[in-house]
Amino acid sequence: TSVVAQLIINTPPGIVAQPQDRIVNAGDAASFVVTANGSAPLRYQWSFNGTELSGKTNSALLLENVQGGAAGGYSVTVLNAVGSITSSSATLTVVLPPVVAISSSDADAAEDGSDPGTFTVTRSYATNSALTVNFIVEGSAIRGVDYADFPASVIIPPNQLSASIVVSPLEDVLFEYPETVALVLTAGTGYTVGLQNAAVVTIEDGDNLAPIVS
Numbered sequence: 001t002s003v004v005a006q007l008i009i010n011t012p013p014g015i016v017a018q019p020q021d022r023i024v025n026a027g028d029a030a031s032f033v034v035t036a037n038g039s040a041p042l043r044y045q046w047s048f049n050g051t052e053l054s055g056k057t058n059s060a061l062l063l064e065n066v067q068g069g070a071a072g073g074y075s076v077t078v079l080n081a082v083g084s085i086t087s088s089s090a091t092l093t094v095v096l097p098p099v100v101a102i103s104s105s106d107a108d109a110a111e112d113g114s115d116p117g118t119f120t121v122t123r124s125y126a127t128n129s130a131l132t133v134n135f136i137v138e139g140s141a142i143r144g145v146d147y148a149d150f151p152a153s154v155i156i157p158p159n160q161l162s163a164s165i166v167v168s169p170l171e172d173v174l175f176e177y178p179e180t181v182a183l184v185l186t187a188g189t190g191y192t193v194g195l196q197n198a199a200v201v202t203i204e205d206g207d208n209l210a211p212i213v214s
Contacts, residue, residue: 012083117201
């Protein structure tokens with residue numbers, strides 16, 4: 001009797017589902033998945049902008065803590081013993097945090113209380129979420145003595161580009177030379193501090209010098 005021969009036909013890989021575009025915020029994770037068929041075993045090699053990514057050899061690609069440099073095109077080549085195929089390129093868009101800046105929108109204040117000063121903190125684009133921006137307070141004026149104290153942060157409301165910090169001088173009976181309130185933006189969650197990171201409001205004394213009799 002003759003031996004029964006078994007015919008095995010190997011098929012090259014084919015892509016059933018392409019990796020899809022992704023949009024993520026900076027610091028988040030992003031993933032791409034490809035579904036392929038063909039004769040086993042299938043091997044995978046992911047590439048970024050045409051350059052192979054070392055060690056990225058699974059059907060799914062996970063990127064953690066993505067930053068602006070990770071934005072671009074991701075594709076995968078599927079291989080087996082009889083052939084290979086490369087997927088379409090999926091685009092990763094990384095949304096960078098807004099840049100915040102501060103200015104003295106009213107740089108002059110007076111001690112009599114009728115003329116407060118104002119700082120304005122702005123972000124480079126609005127989102128549907130509030131943004132808390134931190135700062136430190138410097139200058140020659142004393143918080144709670146020369147002007148009413150305020151928190152060391154300001155909240156920009158949802159869908160708004162800016163928020164104000166009002167400097168309300170406190171009246172006293174002493175003659176004083178002009179004093180300053182300086183705010184310097186500091187790092188925080190959900191934003192990047194821009195180059196315009198500090199501003200100054202000057203408080204003028206509301207009292208006149210007493211006349212000198214000689």
